[in-house]
Amino acid sequence: MALVLNEEQVMLKESAAGFLAEKAGVAQLRALRDSGSERGFSDEVWREMVEMGWAGIAIPEAFGGLGYGYTGLGLVLEQAGRNLSASPLQSTVLVAASVIGELGSAQQKEQLLAAIAAGDKLVSLALQEGAHHAPLQSSLRAQAQGDDYVLNGEKLLVLDASAADTFVVIARTAGEPGDEQGLSAFLVDADATGLAIAPRSMVDSRSAGALVLDGVRVPAGNLLGEAGAAWDGLSRALDVASIGFAAELLGLSTEAFERTNAYLKERKQFGRVIGSFQGLQHRAAEMFAELELARSIVLQALHAIDDGEADLALQASAAKAKLCEVAQRVTSEAIQMHGGIGMTDEHEIGFFIKRARVVQHIFGDYNYHLDRFARLNGF
Amino acid sequence: MSDLEQFRQDTRAWLEKNCPESMRVPVRGFDDFYNGGRNPEIDHPDQKLWCDRMAERGWTVPHWPKAYGGGGLNSEEVKILSQEMARIGARRALDSFGISMLGPALLHFGSEEQKLEHLPKIARGEIRWCQGYSEPNAGSDLASLATKAEDKGDHYVINGQKIWTSYADKADWIFCLVRTDNSGSKHEGISFVLFDMDQPGVTVRPIKLISGNSPFCETFFDNAIADKKNLVGEAGNGWTIAKYLLTHEREMISGFGAAPKKSVGQVALETIGADATGRLANSVLRQNIAQYQLDTMVFGATMKRVGDEAKAGQGLGAASSIFKYYGTELNKRRNELNLAVCGEQALGWDGEEYNGGALSRDWLRSKGNSIEGGTSEVQLNIIAKRVLGLPDA
Numbered sequence: 001m002a003l004v005l006n007e008e009q010v011m012l013k014e015s016a017a018g019f020l021a022e023k024a025g026v027a028q029l030r031a032l033r034d035s036g037s038e039r040g041f042s043d044e045v046w047r048e049m050v051e052m053g054w055a056g057i058a059i060p061e062a063f064g065g066l067g068y069g070y071t072g073l074g075l076v077l078e079q080a081g082r083n084l085s086a087s088p089l090q091s092t093v094l095v096a097a098s099v100i101g102e103l104g105s106a107q108q109k110e111q112l113l114a115a116i117a118a119g120d121k122l123v124s125l126a127l128q129e130g131a132h133h134a135p136l137q138s139s140l141r142a143q144a145q146g147d148d149y150v151l152n153g154e155k156l157l158v159l160d161a162s163a164a165d166t167f168v169v170i171a172r173t174a175g176e177p178g179d180e181q182g183l184s185a186f187l188v189d190a191d192a193t194g195l196a197i198a199p200r201s202m203v204d205s206r207s208a209g210a211l212v213l214d215g216v217r218v219p220a221g222n223l224l225g226e227a228g229a230a231w232d233g234l235s236r237a238l239d240v241a242s243i244g245f246a247a248e249l250l251g252l253s254t255e256a257f258e259r260t261n262a263y264l265k266e267r268k269q270f271g272r273v274i275g276s277f278q279g280l281q282h283r284a285a286e287m288f289a290e291l292e293l294a295r296s297i298v299l300q301a302l303h304a305i306d307d308g309e310a311d312l313a314l315q316a317s318a319a320k321a322k323l324c325e326v327a328q329r330v331t332s333e334a335i336q337m338h339g340g341i342g343m344t345d346e347h348e349i350g351f352f353i354k355r356a357r358v359v360q361h362i363f364g365d366y367n368y369h370l371d372r373f374a375r376l377n378g379f
Numbered sequence: 380m381s382d383l384e385q386f387r388q389d390t391r392a393w394l395e396k397n398c399p400e401s402m403r404v405p406v407r408g409f410d411d412f413y414n415g416g417r418n419p420e421i422d423h424p425d426q427k428l429w430c431d432r433m434a435e436r437g438w439t440v441p442h443w444p445k446a447y448g449g450g451g452l453n454s455e456e457v458k459i460l461s462q463e464m465a466r467i468g469a470r471r472a473l474d475s476f477g478i479s480m481l482g483p484a485l486l487h488f489g490s491e492e493q494k495l496e497h498l499p500k501i502a503r504g505e506i507r508w509c510q511g512y513s514e515p516n517a518g519s520d521l522a523s524l525a526t527k528a529e530d531k532g533d534h535y536v537i538n539g540q541k542i543w544t545s546y547a548d549k550a551d552w553i554f555c556l557v558r559t560d561n562s563g564s565k566h567e568g569i570s571f572v573l574f575d576m577d578q579p580g581v582t583v584r585p586i587k588l589i590s591g592n593s594p595f596c597e598t599f600f601d602n603a604i605a606d607k608k609n610l611v612g613e614a615g616n617g618w619t620i621a622k623y624l625l626t627h628e629r630e631m632i633s634g635f636g637a638a639p640k641k642s643v644g645q646v647a648l649e650t651i652g653a654d655a656t657g658r659l660a661n662s663v664l665r666q667n668i669a670q671y672q673l674d675t676m677v678f679g680a681t682m683k684r685v686g687d688e689a690k691a692g693q694g695l696g697a698a699s700s701i702f703k704y705y706g707t708e709l710n711k712r713r714n715e716l717n718l719a720v721c722g723e724q725a726l727g728w729d730g731e732e733y734n735g736g737a738l739s740r741d742w743l744r745s746k747g748n749s750i751e752g753g754t755s756e757v758q759l760n761i762i763a764k765r766v767l768g769l770p771d772a
């Protein structure tokens with residue numbers, strides 16, 4: 001597919017940009033933070049997003065979605081990145097819906113995806129257990145008991161944990177940490193007996209939490225896909241999620257860069273604007289180059305999802321690794337080039353570096369994905 | 380069958396029949412391409428044969444109009460031709476500054492007479508061209524050039540010196556920036572002229588490069604003559620043409636950044652080996668290679684995106700400004716990795732056991748990529764000023 005946006009996509013991008021800048025920008029994120037909001041986003045704004053169809057933007061029309069594909073969702077996520085918009089777009093629309101789409105039965109998809117698309121349900125993936133993304137190391141146990149499974153263990157960094165109605169919990173029904181075989185995905189409702197949800201305060205002021213599952217009992221019907229066979233679908237869904245987060249990083253980094261470039265034209269020292277200093281000009285030009293490269297790989301990777309390309313894993317790790325690298329550089333330079341004002345909580349630029357590091361970490365950072373990229377390339 | 384499919388089949392059959400076996404092996408280094416000219420350097424007799432056959436179909440410049448010696452192919456057909464050539468590993472039949480630099484400028488700015496005179500000879504590899512831009516005191520600051528051309532009615536008399544003129548000692552003609560007027564700003568008064576190097580007023584002195592070869596020269600003009608009919612565009616308007624040509628030169632140079640056929644990672648596995656998990660045994664080198672391959676893939680996606688945007692009528696995006704800078708820096712990284720990966724093998728300077736020193740010589744030559752055609756620093760200046768709108772110091 002040609003690496004260009006069609007008219008429909010350009011319109012989507014523009015309307016998302018306008019809406020998010022007005023309703024869900026950095027000022028709103030700051031207000032949410034300062035009010036100590038546990039949900040971490042505004043239900044009202046989320047409602048409006050749902051009405052625009054965003055909750056089902058990548059969900060096929062057959063399941064009540066808009067069927068714009070992941071390229072469409074990626075464009076919205078890019079704008080969400082630019083504005084640091086807090087909403088369940090990532091947790092539910094990008095991640096959980098993809099996992100359900102990959103692993104769910106026809107009936108589960110019909111129910112759950114339709115509910116997500118209608119904005120009736122927030123779902124979040126509970127995967128990570130340690131300090132790092134290491135999906136195969138999952139050790140949370142699910143023991144079969146009659147027609148039920150009993151789940152015991154802990155999960156970390158569950159996005160929008162306080163707001164979610166349902167979790168997709170990755171658990172081991174067999175095998176040992178490190179094995180592909182034996183991983184299963186269970187639907188666990190937020191009000192399940194034995195489930196404790198602890199909100200965690202994260203550096204990006206967004207809502208995430210830890211789950212403790214102490215003998216949580218779910219019927220076998222809550223399995224997504226077959227017991228022990230979740231890995232392939234999960235791994236594909238994680239590739240999709242990584243590409244979506246790369247799109248968010250693209251928007252975030254582009255915005256941080258543009259704000260910095262504007263500051264270079266405004267701030268005066270030594271009797272001239274600091275943007276006239278070549279030491280800064282070249283660093284800015286290099287960042288511009290890196291951002292253009294970043295934009296290309298994100299678009300190519302989004303297309304790879306929609307076109308069902310065989311090298312999705314490679315595209316995903318390339319996109320996430322590159323965007324982690326670029327986001328890290330751009331947000332760090334953004335602070336440096338703002339000088340002292342960049343270190344203040346009052347200035348907005350600090351919000352970008354904070355969100356960047358969290359998104360970089362989620363589902364594998366630069367180190368994880370560059371290593372995987374090399375392995376996928378055979379070395 | 381679609382027309383394009385038919386074209387592919389015919390092209391495949393023709394190439395199979397006409398591309399000599401000897402022209403299906405990779406070039407041995409940067410200087411192993413065939414460049415044509417009145418006295419061509421022939422490393423292998425098939426080079427000329429291959430060039431002549433391709434030129435007969437206009438396929439040395441497949442995208443140029445037929446009237447000027449081109450193939451008259453549309454962009455889809457050009458793509459198919461290059462795919463089919465790649466399929467059998469066919470070399471480019473002719474590689475020259477006439478094709479990559481002067482041709483595009485003449486197609487854009489030349490008079491009909493000039494096009495008919497010069498383009499077919501470029502296409503057939505009959506005349507080899509060199510680029511007379513840089514002077515001892517006009518490098519990055521090219522517009523400060525001082526080579527003087529005096530108007531003598533039907534011709535100019537040229538005096539001055541050029542430097543770093545690649546292949547001036549092998550070239551037949553030169554496209555040259557000269558000053559026809561000193562009264563205005565430095566960008567005004569520059570003219571773009573063409574003239575034959577085979578005349579008493581032109582002397583060239585080769586300069587040896589760190590790669591051991593002598594591809595560039597000092598070029599002296601002592602009352603050299605240029606016919607007025609070979610003034611391209613109007614007198615004093617040469618800077619516009621010079622810049623246009625530079626964009627083509629930069630485009631050509633940035634192509635060096637394309638991914639090599641055999642990935643560096645694969646070569647490294649062979650020379651260094653894997654650990655028990657199948658990863659390259661040296662983890663530091665592995666990271667360097669992975670980052671390089673990642674950047675190469677991402678650069679490739681960017682070339683594709685900019686091409687697709689242009690095809691979709693969205694114009695040449697700002698991203699194209701990064702090509703020269705990024706492509707050449709990538710090529711330098713690749714050459715440094717070649718050294719790291721191949722070790723002693725890459726340090727050989729001569730002899731069959733080192734393939735003539737191709738690796739070390741290419742490595743050294745690659746250092747010039749970020750200097751020729753406008754240095755990396757100058758490219759960053761251009762991005763900062765034209766794209767980012769940052770002010771002059």
Ligand SMILES: Cc1cc2nc3c(=O)[nH]c(=O)nc-3n(C[C@H](O)[C@H](O)[C@H](O)COP(=O)(O)OP(=O)(O)OC[C@H]3O[C@@H](n4cnc5c(N)ncnc54)[C@H](O)[C@@H]3O)c2cc1C
Pocket residue numbers: 509510511512513514517518519520542543544545546595747748750751752753754755756757760
């Ligand atoms: C292999 C090779 C082939 C060449 N072939 C040709 C040819 O065929 N024809 C031709 O006309 N020329 C040719 N050139 C010349 C080439 O275009 C010049 O070398 C180039 O433009 C740089 O000019 P310079 O060598 O005078 O370096 P300088 O301009 O003196 O630059 C020296 C250093 O200063 C830096 N610098 C200069 N100005 C600035 C600035 N404003 N801001 C920041 N840094 C700056 C440069 O980036 C560089 O690092 C060739 C060069 C090479 C290396």
